[in-house]
Every structure is written in C-alpha cells, then in structure tokens.
Amino acid sequence: MVEHQNGIAQATSGQSKPDCHVCSVKGSEAYIELPIVRTTEELRTTVGKFMAIMAGTRELLGVVTEVSLKTPHTVSGPELKAIARVDLVGEISRDETGRQRFRRGVGAYPAIHDRARIINSEQLRLIFRGNKSTFAEIGRLHNDTSVPAYVDVENLVTKHFAVLGSTGVGKSSGLAVILRQVIRTWRELRVLILDHHNEYGSVFGDQANLVGAKNLRLPFWLFNFEEFSDVLYAGKPPVPAEQDILSELIPLAKTQYLNRRQSAERPSALRKVEPRQSGFTADTPAPYLMQDLLALIDERMGKLENRSSRMTHHRLIGRIETLKNDPRYAFMFANATVGGDTMATILTELFRLEANGRPVTVIQLASLPIEVVDAVVCVISRLAFDFGMWSDGAMPLLLVCEEAHRFAAADPSVGFLPSKSALSRIAKEGRKYGVYLGLVTQRPAELDATIISQCNTLFAMRMANERDQALLKSAVSDATANLVDFVPSLGTGEVIGFGEGMPLPVQFVFNRLSEELLPRSEAAAALPRDLNPGSRREFVNAVVERWRGSIMSHDQSAPPQEPAAVDTGSDGHVRTSAGAAEDKISRALQMARREYLGR
Numbered sequence: 001m002v003e004h005q006n007g008i009a010q011a012t013s014g015q016s017k018p019d020c021h022v023c024s025v026k027g028s029e030a031y032i033e034l035p036i037v038r039t040t041e042e043l044r045t046t047v048g049k050f051m052a053i054m055a056g057t058r059e060l061l062g063v064v065t066e067v068s069l070k071t072p073h074t075v076s077g078p079e080l081k082a083i084a085r086v087d088l089v090g091e092i093s094r095d096e097t098g099r100q101r102f103r104r105g106v107g108a109y110p111a112i113h114d115r116a117r118i119i120n121s122e123q124l125r126l127i128f129r130g131n132k133s134t135f136a137e138i139g140r141l142h143n144d145t146s147v148p149a150y151v152d153v154e155n156l157v158t159k160h161f162a163v164l165g166s167t168g169v170g171k172s173s174g175l176a177v178i179l180r181q182v183i184r185t186w187r188e189l190r191v192l193i194l195d196h197h198n199e200y201g202s203v204f205g206d207q208a209n210l211v212g213a214k215n216l217r218l219p220f221w222l223f224n225f226e227e228f229s230d231v232l233y234a235g236k237p238p239v240p241a242e243q244d245i246l247s248e249l250i251p252l253a254k255t256q257y258l259n260r261r262q263s264a265e266r267p268s269a270l271r272k273v274e275p276r277q278s279g280f281t282a283d284t285p286a287p288y289l290m291q292d293l294l295a296l297i298d299e300r301m302g303k304l305e306n307r308s309s310r311m312t313h314h315r316l317i318g319r320i321e322t323l324k325n326d327p328r329y330a331f332m333f334a335n336a337t338v339g340g341d342t343m344a345t346i347l348t349e350l351f352r353l354e355a356n357g358r359p360v361t362v363i364q365l366a367s368l369p370i371e372v373v374d375a376v377v378c379v380i381s382r383l384a385f386d387f388g389m390w391s392d393g394a395m396p397l398l399l400v401c402e403e404a405h406r407f408a409a410a411d412p413s414v415g416f417l418p419s420k421s422a423l424s425r426i427a428k429e430g431r432k433y434g435v436y437l438g439l440v441t442q443r444p445a446e447l448d449a450t451i452i453s454q455c456n457t458l459f460a461m462r463m464a465n466e467r468d469q470a471l472l473k474s475a476v477s478d479a480t481a482n483l484v485d486f487v488p489s490l491g492t493g494e495v496i497g498f499g500e501g502m503p504l505p506v507q508f509v510f511n512r513l514s515e516e517l518l519p520r521s522e523a524a525a526a527l528p529r530d531l532n533p534g535s536r537r538e539f540v541n542a543v544v545e546r547w548r549g550s551i552m553s554h555d556q557s558a559p560p561q562e563p564a565a566v567d568t569g570s571d572g573h574v575r576t577s578a579g580a581a582e583d584k585i586s587r588a589l590q591m592a593r594r595e596y597l598g599r
C-alpha cells in the first residue's frame with residue numbers, strides 16, 4: 001500500500017496493511033473491496049468502523065454500514081474478499097499546526113481503485129478530539145471503548161438538540177450526562193428543565209434549584225388570556241360568553257391596580273389612568289387583583305336584567321372562586337401581588353439570572369395539578385422566549401422539555417396549542433435571542449415535525465417503532481441515513497449521535513452515572529421494608545394530610561390560629577399544613593432512598 005506522507009496512514013506504519021480499494025461509488029456511498037483479515041481486532045472490518053479513502057489529494061472519511069462477502073462488485077481473483085459499504089461523512093483535513101481535523105461535507109468523490117484503509121483507535125481519537133475548548137466527553141465509542149465520544153457543547157446547545165428513544169432505553173440518564181457536561185463547560189448558560197416525572201432532583205446536586213408546588217410562584221396575571229382560560233376550564237373548551245366578560249374586564253382590573261399603586265407611591269398625583277388610555281389587554285403581563293376582577297364581574301351582574309346573562313356572570317364568579325380557593329393552585333393565587341409588581345423577581349428566580357452557583361432550575365411538574373401542566377409549560381416557555389427577546393439575548397438559556405410530544409404534538413387535536421406555538425417559536429427564532437431548546441421524547445413520530453427539524457443534533461437511542469425510525473431517517477442527512485438501521489438493535493444507554501453537536505456521526509455508549517445521580521422518579525423510591533411501625537404510621541398520616549389538603553379550601557386546611565398547622569421549613573419559610581405534609585413525605589422518601597442506596 002502506498003503511504004501518503006502526511007496522512008493518517010503514517011500512524012499505521014509497522015502494522016500489516018491490508019490492500020483495500022474502492023470498487024464502486026454511488027452518491028455518497030463507496031464500496032470498498034478488502035481482504036478478509038482477522039489478525040487484530042482493529043483490522044476486523046465490521047459495521048460502525050471508520051475508513052479513510054484517498055480521493056486524489058483529499059482524504060475522505062466514511063463509516064462502514066454494511067459488509068458482505070463477494071458481491072457482484074468484486075473484481076478479485078480466487079482470494080476471498082469482502083465488500084464494505086462506506087457512507088462518506090466528511091473529510092480529514094489538517095489545520096495550520098498540522099493536526100488532523102474532521103470536516104463535514106465531501107469536496108471530491110472517490111474513483112475506482114482509490115486506496116482506502118481502516119482507521120485505528122489512535123487516529124480516531126485524534127480526529128474526534130479536535131481542539132475546541134467547548135468539547136466535552138459524554139461517552140465512549142461503541143466499537144472502541146478506548147476512544148471518548150465528545151460533543152461540541154456550543155454547537156449542541158445553540159442549534160437545539162433532541163434525545164429520541166423508546167421507553168426505558170436511557171434517555172433521561174443520557175440527558176443527565178449531557179447536561180452535567182454542558183453546565184460544566186458553559187458557565188454562563190442557564191438551564192431550565194421541565195421535569196415531567198420529578199426525576200432530575202438528584203442529578204445536579206446543589207447546582208440546581210428545585211421548584212415544585214411548594215415554592216413555584218407563577219402569578220395568574222403572568223398567564224396570557226389563552227393560558228388562563230386553559231387553567232380556568234381545566235383544558236376543556238371555554239364558554240364563549242364567559243370569555244367575552246373576562247376579556248373585557250381583565251384590562252379594567254389591571255388599570256385599577258395600576259392606579260391604586262400609583263396613588264400609593266405618589267399621593268399628590270391627581271390624574272388617574274383611564275382604562276382606555278392604559279393600553280392594557282387581557283394578555284399584558286401586568287399585575288391585578290383577583291378580588292378587583294371578581295368585584296367588576298359582580299358589579300356588572302348587578303346591573304343586568306336578563307336572567308341568563310346574570311347566570312353566566314354568576315357561574316364565572318363561581319368558577320374563579322373555586323380555583324382561587326383550591327390549595328393546589330396556590331402557586332398561581334397565593335401572594336400573587338405581594339410587594340407589588342413581582343415580575344422581575346420571578347424571572348430572576350426562574351431563569352437563575354443571579355445563579356449563585358445554581359445555574360439549573362428544575363420545574364417539578366409532577367407536583368402540580370395535572371390539569372395545569374400544559375398551561376405552566378406554556379407560560380414558562382413563553383416567558384423564556386420573551387425574556388430572551390426583550391433582553392436582546394443577554395442571558396443564554398437552555399430550555400429542556402421531557403415528554404416533548406405531549407406539549408408539541410404533530411396532531412393539532414392533541415394537547416394545548418399555545419404550548420406548541422411557544423416551543424415552536426423557540427425552535428424557529430430562539431437562537432437569535434439566546435434561547436435554546438433540548439427535547440426528549442419516546443414518540444418522535446408524534447412530535448411536531450417543524451420543531452424536530454430545527455433540532456440540529458439528534459441522539460437516537462433504541463426505537464422499535466417503524467414510524468419513529470422513518471421520522472429519524474427523514475430528519476438526518478442522507479449521508480448518515482444508513483446509520484438509522486442500527487437503531488432497533490441498540491442496547492440500554494447506547495446511542496447514535498447525528499448532527500452539528502457531534503464531531504462525527506457515531507454510535508457510542510453514554511458515560512455511566514453513579515446510582516445517586518441517576519434521574520429517578522421520587523415516587524419510585526419505596527419505603528424501607530423494615531421501617532418501624534411508628535414511622536410508618538407517621539408516613540401514612542402525612543399522606544392523608546396531603547391528600548385532604550388537595551381537596552380542602554385554604555382556610556380549612558391551614559387555620560391560622562392553629563399553631564400545629566404551621567411549620568417552618570429549612571429555608572426559614574413558614575409553610576401551611578399541606579406544605580408540612582409534603583415535607584414529611586419527601587423526608588420519608590429521601591430516607592427510604594438513602595437506605596436503598598446504602599444497601
């Protein structure tokens with residue numbers, strides 16, 4: 001074999017070099033004839049291995065996606081030969097320092113009898129590593145575990161990514177590996193995880209701020225009209241007559257609040273803002289008081305003669321009151337306007353604008369009433385985009401959404417449309433404003449196609465479903481589409497990385513996370529079998545308390561005069577009895593988890 005002077009082939013000197021050459025070319029596929037050599041593991045040519053082809057002055061890199069014995073392409077004599085189909089994925093070039101680099105895209109195509117060779121581990125490591133400071137290791141190559149698999153964190157995050165795979169294949173664990181490296185590599189980035197199953201509590205240790213029903217503050221006035229309606233009607237179609245009343249009166253309630261605050265701040269100011277001048281709409285994220293809105297509806301009802309209109313107003317008041325008094329909705333209604341306009345504080349807290357060593361927010365959606373999850377995802381995604389836009393992208397933010405097919409379904413009749421538009425807006429325009437998307441789904445075919453097409457890095461894990469595989473095939477570039485054939489046979493934790501965040505499209509195994517860092521649903525932590533009867537009873541009492549708290553009104557569940565119902569949490573905040581019950585349960589579960597891990 002003729003060695004070219006500066007190429008990778010130098011590194012193979014001293015080894016037996018099988019004579020491999022191109023025998024057919026079709027589009028970005030080349031067929032290479034090679035002798036069947038079994039002397040070393042490195043020379044065992046099989047699918048997933050990389051080969052280099054000297055095409056004139058260029059050195060092309062390809063991945064073997066098929067190997068067969070003597071096909072019609074074979075032109076050799078009696079010697080047994082193999083034919084490898086190689087998908088060309090890019091070129092190996094040299095930078096100014098003479099180091100080998102991988103570059104996507106193929107500038108020339110191979111010709112018959114161009115020489116080829118198998119890339120060994122050392123060469124692969126060199127090509128894979130690159131020299132960018134934004135590279136981070138997330139796993140090891142499947143075919144050669146001595147070679148680390150890297151992602152380019154900057155490309156990965158800023159061009160959006162998705163983790164796809166059937167249930168239980170290691171998506172959440174893989175995402176945890178990725179995100180831990182992302183926050184280590186890009187210190188200015190903030191990460192907000194929409195954690196559908198409360199799994200990510202333990203992944204980031206004290207680098208994450210956990211936000212659940214107890215400490216989430218998302219005042220009702222931050223919800224736009226559609227989002228508020230979705231909560232009010234629990235995801236069912238709204239009543240149009242009631243909607244008309246709300247859209248007319250919410251701006252008035254906002255103006256009243258503004259006037260009251262202005263006169264409290266500047267008592268001398270005589271002029272009040274007229275509702276028409278205020279410019280408020282039902283969508284403006286400006287604070288107002290729910291009692292003002294209720295009083296306005298009541299006042300209007302009092303002036304009505306028509307019985308059916310009165311009933312409409314009456315029903316609307318009842319609907320709002322029920323929601324307001326439901327302790328599960330305390331995150332929207334309790335202290336919604338304490339201290340005036342709290343929007344800046346909420347955004348600072350939610351998006352970790354003052355990170356203080358905790359760049360990650362985990363929103364524990366499973367602790368919220370199931371009917372509001374859609375609206376909460378929508379509000380948070382919308383706020384993330386709007387904050388990015390109004391701040392000109394001053395603070396880069398990665399929004400990570402588990403179970404993305406639920407919030408951005410391909411089928412328009414599924415889910416809450418505004419949450420899909422909010423995510424789709426980030427997918428399409430977020431990059432301009434420093435807002436990026438990381439999605440996880442077990443049903444890629446059910447995820448909105450436009451959103452997935454904006455994800456420039458895809459991590460494909462095992463997928464048995466043909467529709468999902470077809471979707472993946474259409475989403476990756478043609479040159480790497482054959483790699484999709486490996487997807488049904490991947491093991492747990494194994495993945496193929498495609499796209500711009502990967503230096504090379506490659507099959508690898510995610511680094512293993514230790515037991516205590518694995519994403520795990522809090523609910524999955526079982527009580528220890530040998531828990532003493534007293535603790536067991538205390539645990540059941542706490543469950544009953546939590547259960548009742550969820551269906552009693554505020555006043556009944558936490559009578560202020562009853563000191564036993566008030567508990568001071570570790571953060572110094574006073575909690576209601578429902579909050580104390582939540583604490584007891586989570587303490588018991590934590591204890592159980594620690595015991596379990598200690599075994």
Ligand SMILES: Nc1ncnc2c1ncn2[C@@H]1O[C@H](COP(=O)(O)OP(=O)(O)OP(=O)(O)O)[C@@H](O)[C@H]1O
Nearest residue numbers: 166167168169170171172173174493510511512513
């Ligand atoms: N990188 C890893 N390190 C350690 N264990 C892992 C890893 N990946 C997967 N596992 C194991 O596989 C199990 C399932 O992984 P995981 O929960 O991440 O899958 P999933 O695809 O997110 O599942 P689901 O569809 O239920 O959300 C984990 O509980 C863990 O035991």
Ligand SMILES: [Mg+2]
Nearest residue numbers: 168171172173
């Ligand atoms: Mg998961």
